[in-house]
Amino acid sequence: MHFKHPEILYFLFLLIVPILVHLFQLRRFKTSFFTNVRFLKEISVQTRKSSKIKKRLLLATRLLLLTCIILAFAQPFFEAKDSKNAANEMYIVLDNSFSMQAKGKKGELLKRAVQELLENTPETASFSLLTNTENYWNTDIKSSKSALQNLKYSATPFELPSIIAKIKAHKSAHKKDIVIITDAVGLAEKDIKNLDTEEKPYFIIPEAEQKNNIAIDSVFINQTLENFYEISVNLSAYGEDFKPVSMALYNQNKLIAKTIINFDAKKKKIDFTIPKEAFHGYVVIEDNGLAYDNKLYFSILKTKKTNVISIGEPEKSNFLSRIYTSAEFNYNNYSISSLDYNSLDKQNTIILNELTEVPQALQTTLKAFVAKGGNLVVIPSEKTSLSNLNSFLGNFGKIQFNTLENKAKLITKINFDHPLFSGVFENKITNFQYPKTNSSFDISSPYPAVLSYEDQSVFVTAIQNPVSGITVFSAPINTTNSNFQQSPLIVPLFYKMGQNNQKTGINALVIGNNQPYFVDVLLTKDAILEVKGNDDSFIPIQQILNNKVKLTFNDFPETAGNYSVFDRKEWVENLSFNYKRSESDLSQVNTNIVSDFKTADTISTIFNTLQTERTDSQVWKWFVIFALLFLALEMAIIKFVK
Numbered sequence: 001m002h003f004k005h006p007e008i009l010y011f012l013f014l015l016i017v018p019i020l021v022h023l024f025q026l027r028r029f030k031t032s033f034f035t036n037v038r039f040l041k042e043i044s045v046q047t048r049k050s051s052k053i054k055k056r057l058l059l060a061t062r063l064l065l066l067t068c069i070i071l072a073f074a075q076p077f078f079e080a081k082d083s084k085n086a087a088n089e090m091y092i093v094l095d096n097s098f099s100m101q102a103k104g105k106k107g108e109l110l111k112r113a114v115q116e117l118l119e120n121t122p123e124t125a126s127f128s129l130l131t132n133t134e135n136y137w138n139t140d141i142k143s144s145k146s147a148l149q150n151l152k153y154s155a156t157p158f159e160l161p162s163i164i165a166k167i168k169a170h171k172s173a174h175k176k177d178i179v180i181i182t183d184a185v186g187l188a189e190k191d192i193k194n195l196d197t198e199e200k201p202y203f204i205i206p207e208a209e210q211k212n213n214i215a216i217d218s219v220f221i222n223q224t225l226e227n228f229y230e231i232s233v234n235l236s237a238y239g240e241d242f243k244p245v246s247m248a249l250y251n252q253n254k255l256i257a258k259t260i261i262n263f264d265a266k267k268k269k270i271d272f273t274i275p276k277e278a279f280h281g282y283v284v285i286e287d288n289g290l291a292y293d294n295k296l297y298f299s300i301l302k303t304k305k306t307n308v309i310s311i312g313e314p315e316k317s318n319f320l321s322r323i324y325t326s327a328e329f330n331y332n333n334y335s336i337s338s339l340d341y342n343s344l345d346k347q348n349t350i351i352l353n354e355l356t357e358v359p360q361a362l363q364t365t366l367k368a369f370v371a372k373g374g375n376l377v378v379i380p381s382e383k384t385s386l387s388n389l390n391s392f393l394g395n396f397g398k399i400q401f402n403t404l405e406n407k408a409k410l411i412t413k414i415n416f417d418h419p420l421f422s423g424v425f426e427n428k429i430t431n432f433q434y435p436k437t438n439s440s441f442d443i444s445s446p447y448p449a450v451l452s453y454e455d456q457s458v459f460v461t462a463i464q465n466p467v468s469g470i471t472v473f474s475a476p477i478n479t480t481n482s483n484f485q486q487s488p489l490i491v492p493l494f495y496k497m498g499q500n501n502q503k504t505g506i507n508a509l510v511i512g513n514n515q516p517y518f519v520d521v522l523l524t525k526d527a528i529l530e531v532k533g534n535d536d537s538f539i540p541i542q543q544i545l546n547n548k549v550k551l552t553f554n555d556f557p558e559t560a561g562n563y564s565v566f567d568r569k570e571w572v573e574n575l576s577f578n579y580k581r582s583e584s585d586l587s588q589v590n591t592n593i594v595s596d597f598k599t600a601d602t603i604s605t606i607f608n609t610l611q612t613e614r615t616d617s618q619v620w621k622w623f624v625i626f627a628l629l630f631l632a633l634e635m636a637i638i639k640f641v642k
Contacts, residue, residue, distance in 0.1 A: 001619070004075035011070045018062045022055055054641045061634040068627035075620040088177045090127035091167050092117070092603075093201075095158040095182035096151055097132055098292040099583035102183065102208035109206045113181050113603075114148045117141070120604035128170070130163050132156040137170065153292065155511055155558070155579040158182055160191045177201075179606055183208060184589045186582060192593060202606050203594045208586055212239030213289025214263070215584035216296040221505045228273050229300065231506070233283055235261070235268045238585045242287075249274070251281040261285070278302045280562050280574045293584045297562050297576035298508040304520065305330045307346060308498045311339055311362075312353030312379075316478050319485045320351065323494045341365055346547055347374060349498045354381035354476050358392045367395045372545035373467040373518060377497050380441060382476055396470045397463040402442040410434040411459050411484070413452035419464060420450050420471070420496045435487040440475035451489070460493070467516055467550060471497050509553070509577050511560065517551045519565055521572050529572065531556075533563045553577075 003009065094117075100110035121127075121141040129136040129144050132154040136144050160180070167176060178201035195201060215236050223230040233247070242263040249257040249272050257272050272283075279300035287294060308324050310317045310333045317333045324331035334340070336355060344350065344365055352358065358366075370376050376396075380389060386401050393399050412434050415421065434454075443458055450460040450471070463470040477484045484490055509517065519529065523544055529551065530539050536559065541552040557563065560579050565572040600606045 001076050006074060008070060008074040011073075012067065014070070015063055015066055018059060018066065022059045054637060057637050057641065058634060061630050061637060065627055065630035065634065068623045068630060072620045072623035072627060076623070088175045089172055090125065091130065091176055091178045092127050093130050093160075093163050093167075093178065093180045093182070094151075095132065095180075096154050097158045097185070097583055098153050098155065098290060098579065099158075099183055099185040099586060101153060101290050101292065102586055103210050104206050104208055109183055109208060110151070110153065113204070113206060114151060116603050117148060118145060120602065120607065122607060125607070128167075130166060132158055132163075135166065155292075155560070156555075157186060157580065157582050160187065161194065164195065177610065179204065179603065181206070181603070183586075184591060184594070185586060186588060187590070187593065189590075189593045192597075195597075200597050203597050203599045204601070204603065204606075205589075205591055205594070205599065207589075210288060211586040212237075212242060212287075213293070213584055213586055214238075214242065214245055214285060214287040215290070215293035215581055216283060216285060217581055219283060219296055219298045219506055219508060221300070222271060225276070227276050229276050229279075231272050231274060233270045233272070233296075235270065235285070236584065237263045237266050237268070238289075238587055245285050245287045247283065247285045249281070249283050251279050253281070256281075278574070280576070282562065282576075290584060290586070292579055293581050295560070296508065296578055297560060298506050298578075299562065299574040299576045300506055301573055303328070306348045306498055308332075308349045308351070309334060309343070309347050310351040310353050311336060312351075312355060317351075317353050319490070320353075320494065323491055324498060329498065336362075344369055345372075349375040349377065351377040351379065351497075353379050354384075354478065356381050356383045357385045357388045363392050363395070366392075370396060370468045370470060373548060373550060375469045375471075375497065377471045377473075377494075379473045379477060380475070382439060382481065384441075393470075393472065397447065399443060399445045399447070399461060399463065399470075399472050401474075402444065404439060404441050406439045408436055408438050409440060409453040409455065409457070410436045411451050411487075411489075412454040413449075413456070414489070415448060415450050415452070418448060418450050418462070420462060420469075420493065433487070435482065435484040435489065437475040437477075437482040437484070439481060443472070443474045445472075450493070467518075467545070469497070507575050509575060510580055511553075511557065511577050512555050512580065514552065514554055517553070517575065518545075519549045519551060519572060520547065521549055521565075521567060522547050523549055523567065527567060530566050531563050531575075532566055533557060533559070533561050535559065535561075 094110075094113060096110055100108070100113075102109055104112060106112045118141065123141055126138060126140055128138055129147070131151065133156055134147070134151075136147060160182075164178075167178060180201050181204045184203075184205050215238070217234040217236050219231060219233050221229050222232040244260050244262045247259050247261055247270060248255055251274070256274065259270065261268060261270060277300075279298070281299075282295050282297040284295040305328060306324075307330045308320075309331070310320050312333070313335060314333055320333065321331060336359070339362070341361070347369070350366065350369065366374075366376060378389075378393070380401065382404065384401070390400050393401075437459070440453075440457075440459070443461070445458055445461040447461050447463055449458045450462055451458075453459055458474055460471065460473055462472070475482060477490075479485060509515070521529070523529070525544075528539060529542055529549055530537055531551075531553075536557060538556045540556065541554065543550040551565075557577055560577050562574065562576050564574050600609075
């Protein structure tokens with residue numbers, strides 16, 4: 001037992017006072033004589049015995065009374081079990097990601113968590129509240145009531161390491177108590193590995209009762225016909241025993257198609273045929289799961305021709321005119337002597353086809369062309385000057401040409417995961433007719449190969465960056481050196497190289513991906529593009545690149561939907577934004593990863609536990625009660641004991 005004011009215990013010396021008073025009483029007795037004293041002597045003896053007992057009882061009660069009063073003023077207490085952490089600061093981490101829309105026993109998980117915080121957090125408790133998007137430092141429940149009541153679901157996934165990093169960065173002289181309220185969807189073991197072992201957080205993991213969910217994953221153009229687009233919608237079903245759901249397709253909020261989907265598999269692809277024209281709308285389903293992934297916004301832009309030129313001998317470039325047809329491309333070929341340098345800025349893709357040397361003036365122009373978002377394709381010649389070519393390629397990356405090997409090699413390996421082949425193959429092909437080259441350069445490249453030889457050396461490699469693409473062949477592909485022009489691979493490869501970083505097909509951006517977007521518009525120096533939706537608008541980061549503008553959106557917009565790009569008040573083009581689908585699977589919850597941490601069902605349980613373990617047991621009140629009891633006992637002895 002400990003005392004808050006131990007110096008008051010010195011007053012226990014006062015206990016000697018009642019003892020002295022009882023020992024040295026100054027009353028004297030007078031002797032009286034009577035004729036018959038036999039009976040008086042017996043009465044005298046009895047009176048003296050009862051008087052001694054009464055005095056001793058009074059002495060004991062007064063000593064105990066005074067002792068209890070002194071001990072009460074000294075305020076004794078028993079130290080709390082966890083008293084060393086009594087001054088800890090409280091941090092409440094509340095997951096408000098889209099997966100918290102799921103319904104538990106008492107409603108939506110997030111709304112129920114907010115309600116419990118409002119009802120069970122002590123008004124005197126000070127804490128910091130952190131959500132996926134907002135931070136409220138050193139607040140209390142009254143001050144944060146409005147923020148909690150107006151808390152919205154966030155498109156930002158729950159990332160525990162980044163939130164813990166914010167808490168650690170918040171300097172404090174005290175230790176931290178961290179309470180994490182999350183449904184644990186997407187919470188991985190690596191996310192909690194770096195948690196402080198001394199400041200183990202408390203986890204509250206509300207569980208969703210309904211874990212079935214259907215999500216729209218993506219939309220793409222499956223086939224382009226003469227007058228129609230055949231678009232495909234990919235869906236994923238998470239859970240078991242799904243009922244049929246309806247799907248509708250809207251263009252400018254006008255219903256153009258509707259169907260019923262029966263899920264006989266976890267993955268489903270639904271096809272729609274729409275007119276071959278600009279589209280600005282969305283596809284939507286109706287299910288009983290999460291609402292945020294039931295709608296996917298997308299746009300199809302009016303078809304624009306891509307500008308492509310090749311620089312090289314005309315007889316070696318004839319095959320390109322058969323790939324870059326006039327229906328989709330503005331294609332031209334120039335020899336190095338007839339090249340108009342002023343026309344290069346207007347191109348989307350430039351192909352250097354078997355040049356023996358790249359003039360310095362052309363190198364400078366192409367370097368600026370690539371820096372401003374242009375695509376470059378380099379096909380070497382057998383007579384290429386290696387020093388000249390390596391010096392030129394050094395402006396863009398680390399691809400370097402070595403010696404020429406005069407031996408035939410088969411092209412046997414396709415990198416199906418490379419961006420140049422995305423959406424080209426439905427299945428991975430292994431039994432195709434292998435093209436070959438009779439001679440090729442040995443090149444060193446740290447970048448992934450697009451096509452490789454049978455000896456794993458590189459045939460085609462590419463430098464991919466956010467604004468442009470540089471594709472490099474290791475061998476000439478003229479008909480004398482190779483039969484690659486007769487291979488089925490040449491059409492999709494050159495088509496994708498020509499369209500690299502150009503808008504083809506469906507426009508459906510993901511919020512937060514930070515991938516640059518290019519708008520084909522010619523702006524004046526001080527002009528600014530603005531993105532507008534139905535309810536909000538914003539100005540993205542932008543950079544003027546010749547005849548187009550590079551836009552970077554970062555975490556904007558905050559709301560998914562159909563938007564449009566405006567140059568002042570003039571419409572430029574449409575684009576659409578969607579939320580990430582990373583939290584659609586409600587079954588990806590692994591509560592075992594938090595088994596080493598303390599868990600609770602509600603926030604009130606945590607507050608009660610902390611209060612019990614960290615509050616000293618005050619016992620001075622009991623001494624006050626005992627003092628009153630001894631006072632009452634003293635009064636009773638005086639009154640009733642004779």
